[in-house]
């Protein structure tokens with residue numbers, strides 16, 4: 001039931017309530033829209049079939065993205081129904097890689113404002129501006145647009161990524177679309193193309209820096225806490241120099257996480273655990289691995305720290321675990337000689353301190369030859385960094401090399417699935433940030449798993465909110481990582497599948513949420529009512545979690561004279 005004061009044509013122009021030809025005869029009568037829509041009635045299923053065919057017929061992915069945004073602007077329920085029903089085919093359209101193209105063009109593509117824009121000119125007024133958003137909010141995805149996927153500083157245009165992530169919260173995590181809020185902190189941009197573009201819609205100034213920048217973020221967080229004290233805040237695509245500092249500042253006080261640092265770390269750990277099951281049958285074998293990580297930004301530092309934590313949890317000492325990592329950035333291997341002054345590089349210090357067996361700045365190929373890694377990870381944003389020679393070397397060292405080119409979008413991937421399969425004769429256990437198709441080579445199929453944080457954030461967010469915990473702890477993140485490989489069958493591991501298929505995202509998110517709630521309960525972070533459900537076991541938890549999930553169906557619409565909260 002959607003009580004609202006609007007009736008007549010207003011209902012048809014409101015994407016939350018609009019059903020188009022899906023309004024029943026009695027609704028048409030009640031809402032005063034009889035004669036304002038064509039006479040025939042179609043169910044949401046029939047509407048979805050029609051619009052799906054239209055969307056599929058479009059050739060350019062960006063046209064498909066725009067077509068879907070138009071639908072969302074007209075009829076949200078139908079949009080989410082489509083995404084829900086065709087998630088595997090539509091994730092690459094509403095999310096990476098196409099969302100990257102959409103962000104590049106966002107100022108041109110924007111048709112109807114959606115979400116909230118906080119700009120440098122608004123400083124001092126954030127608190128009151130929050131009340132311009134009339135609905136209750138349970139989750140916010142916020143970016144400052146400074147590092148959108150691997151595409152760099154896109155300023156206000158980063159709004160596209162906040163929206164794309166929240167579409168997955170709805171479609172994958174069962175969040176009610178009325179209670180999600182995409183946000184961009186428009187602190188300016190240092191991108192000269194945008195600054196020189198007369199049609200750029202963001203604030204056409206250089207980025208705020210230093211104290212001014214952090215005061216901006218603080219004002220936003222305080223405003224959210226005041227308006228929606230229980231909302232979850234997901235930090236998205238903040239450049240490395242701010243990402244870790246902001247996370248450390250707020251994570252013990254506010255229900256929040258940084259997706260690029262923590263969501264990515266959890267999904268990579270899930271992939272590595274999956275690969276361990278594939279190779280050895282047990283995730284504990286993570287302690288036998290040696291990692292070469294290309295990229296020491298927010299993603300690289302987050303992944304390395306989290307894998308390190310998992311190795312220690314599985315029996316290595318901290319020093320032993322540090323020695324298993326070779327971290328390479330734009331200047332080559334990071335060693336004890338490196339001055340790590342940037343606050344974003346703080347997590348690198350332990351790895352650097354323990355790396356003095358190879359020259360500072362050593363090349364990727366030299367490192368691979370000497371270190372003989374079992375796992376090669378890419379979060380460098382450098383297309384083709386995993387060259388044929390690099391991949392062949394990985395294939396010589398390992399019967400089943402683990403190759404993860406995680407940079408997004410596809411145009412930034414360190415290698416393609418085909419590159420990895422060709423260089424290793426299909427033996428690689430492969431996982432990439434953006435999607436590729438499986439590759440068949442000499443009768444063998446190399447599975448092109450997608451290792452993207454979308455396996456984690458909807459379920460993590462759901463679990464965190466349902467647990468009623470006030471923060472997201474490392475134990476909750478570790479639980480999310482362990483939940484994902486638990487969803488695969490032994491047959492899937494045998495064939496090299498290390499992530500479940502994305503069309504199971506609702507079940508994956510629900511299971512992740514259950515494990516996150518349990519972890520929060522073990523740490524004493526949940527109130528009595530949640531402890532009671534946890535104590536009843538997994539079935540009760542499952543019932544609890546699924547019962548909260550939004551399903552994109554039309555609900556009866558009624559007209560009410562009282563205004564809605």
Ligand SMILES: NC(=O)C1=CN([C@@H]2O[C@H](COP(=O)(O)OP(=O)(O)OC[C@H]3O[C@@H](n4cnc5c(N)ncnc54)[C@H](O)[C@@H]3O)[C@@H](O)[C@H]2O)C=CC1
Pocket residue numbers: 147148149150151239240259260264267294295296297298299300328329330331378379380381382385406407408409412432433434451452453454
């Ligand atoms: N698959 C997934 O779920 C996720 C993927 N990512 C992707 O990871 C990438 C990196 O993100 P951030 O860490 O935030 O970016 P960043 O820009 O802070 O870091 C990039 C790092 O790569 C290094 N680098 C540059 N050239 C290199 C080279 N030739 N060899 C080795 N390292 C090199 C840089 O020095 C820097 O340390 C992006 O493309 C992003 O889309 C990020 C989060 C999640």
Ligand SMILES: CC(=O)C(=O)O
Pocket residue numbers: 096148149150237259260407408433452453
């Ligand atoms: C997937 C994601 O969060 C990124 O590439 O930044």
Ligand SMILES: [Mg+2]
Pocket residue numbers: 149236237259260
């Ligand atoms: Mg991101």
